[in-house]
Amino acid sequence: MTITVTSATRQLYIYQLLASGAHLSKKDIQRKFSVDARTVQRDFASIRNFMSEYLNEYELEYDTKDHTYYLKSNRLGLSKSQCLVLIKVLLASRSLSRKELDPLISSLLALLTQQDQKDIKPIIQSELDGYVELRNLKDKQLLAAIYTFSKIILQRETITIEYTTQRHKFVTRTIAPIALTFSDYYFYVVSYNHQFKKNTIYRLDRILNWKYATHKIPLNERLPFDLGDEKKKFQLMYPGKMITIQFEYTGIVEAALDKFPISRTIKKIDDHTFLLEVTTYDTGALMWFLSQKDMVTIVNPPEFRQQMKETLYAMLSNYED
Incomplete structure (x- = not known):
C-alpha cells in the first residue's frame, strides 16, 4: 500500500x-x-x-x-566564535576537573550545527588533550556547588561550614555568604563571619560540608560588600589594608595597569622607566611586586617600601650558606 x-x-x-x-x-x-x-x-x-x-x-x-x-x-544559541571563546576561557582557567569540563564542552558544542562543530573541534583538540586539572579539584563537583552557593547568597541564608584552611587545618565556621567570584584558578565565597566581625574569603573547593545554621546572622549586622568595586582592589584574592602605592616600573606598563584596575601612569622617567600609581590591598600587592624581579622599585608610601625591603632581606637570608 x-x-x-x-x-x-x-x-x-x-x-x-x-x-x-x-x-x-x-x-x-x-x-x-x-x-x-x-x-x-x-x-x-x-x-x-x-x-x-x-x-x-x-x-x-x-x-x-x-x-x-x-x-x-538572531537571539538564541551561540555563534561559532562565541562558543570557541567560551571553551578557550574554560580551558585556560583550569577551574574545573576533567570530569566536569568534558561534558560542559560537549554541551556547548551541541548548541552548534554539525559543520560548526567540525570547524571548532580541531582548534581546541590540542588544548583539550593537554588539559591538566588542578590536583585539589580532581574529585570536586564545583558546578553544583557554584549553583548552590549562588542560591544561598540570593536567599541571604546563614550556614555553618566545615572548612580546610590553606595550612590544612580543619575548622568550623558560621557565615553569611554575600558574594561568589573567580580568580586565579579557583572560585571563592566572600562571607560575613559573625565571630570575627568582618568579611572573610573562603575557597569554594575547601568547603567540605555545610548546613543551615540554627541561628541566622541578622541582616543589619552584616557588613556591606560591593563585589564589582572590591574586585578592582584584590590581588590573588588576598585582602589586607587599602593602600595607594607609587612605584617605578621597567616592565610592560600596560600589563601592570591591567593587573591593578585602579591605576594610572604619573609620568615617564626615561625610555624604559615609568612612575605608576595603584590603589589596592597591600597583602596581595606585595606578592605581585615580588614576582616582578628587579623591574619594580617602590617609591611611596615609606612604610610599604620598608615592608618590601624587609621581605627581600628575609628572602635573601634563605640562600645564605
Whole structure:
C-alpha cells in the first residue's frame, strides 16, 4: 500500500532537520519524497513564512556556495566564535576537573550545527588533550556547588561550614555568604563571619560540608560588600589594608595597569622607566611586586617600601650558606 505524504508532514520533517542544525538542499528533499523542485521550493517558502510570523528569533537562510538552506538564530544559541571563546576561557582557567569540563564542552558544542562543530573541534583538540586539572579539584563537583552557593547568597541564608584552611587545618565556621567570584584558578565565597566581625574569603573547593545554621546572622549586622568595586582592589584574592602605592616600573606598563584596575601612569622617567600609581590591598600587592624581579622599585608610601625591603632581606637570608 502506498502512503501519501502530505505537505504538512513533509514540511514538519524539513523543519525538524533544520532545527537540529542540518543544511538541506532541494535535491535532498526531492529524493526523499519523490517530489519536484517547485514543490520543495513551496515547502521552504511555507517554513520561512511560518517562522517570520511565529518564530522571528530564527531566519531561514540560503547558502549560495553549498546551495543549501539552514536556520540562523538572531537571539538564541551561540555563534561559532562565541562558543570557541567560551571553551578557550574554560580551558585556560583550569577551574574545573576533567570530569566536569568534558561534558560542559560537549554541551556547548551541541548548541552548534554539525559543520560548526567540525570547524571548532580541531582548534581546541590540542588544548583539550593537554588539559591538566588542578590536583585539589580532581574529585570536586564545583558546578553544583557554584549553583548552590549562588542560591544561598540570593536567599541571604546563614550556614555553618566545615572548612580546610590553606595550612590544612580543619575548622568550623558560621557565615553569611554575600558574594561568589573567580580568580586565579579557583572560585571563592566572600562571607560575613559573625565571630570575627568582618568579611572573610573562603575557597569554594575547601568547603567540605555545610548546613543551615540554627541561628541566622541578622541582616543589619552584616557588613556591606560591593563585589564589582572590591574586585578592582584584590590581588590573588588576598585582602589586607587599602593602600595607594607609587612605584617605578621597567616592565610592560600596560600589563601592570591591567593587573591593578585602579591605576594610572604619573609620568615617564626615561625610555624604559615609568612612575605608576595603584590603589589596592597591600597583602596581595606585595606578592605581585615580588614576582616582578628587579623591574619594580617602590617609591611611596615609606612604610610599604620598608615592608618590601624587609621581605627581600628575609628572602635573601634563605640562600645564605
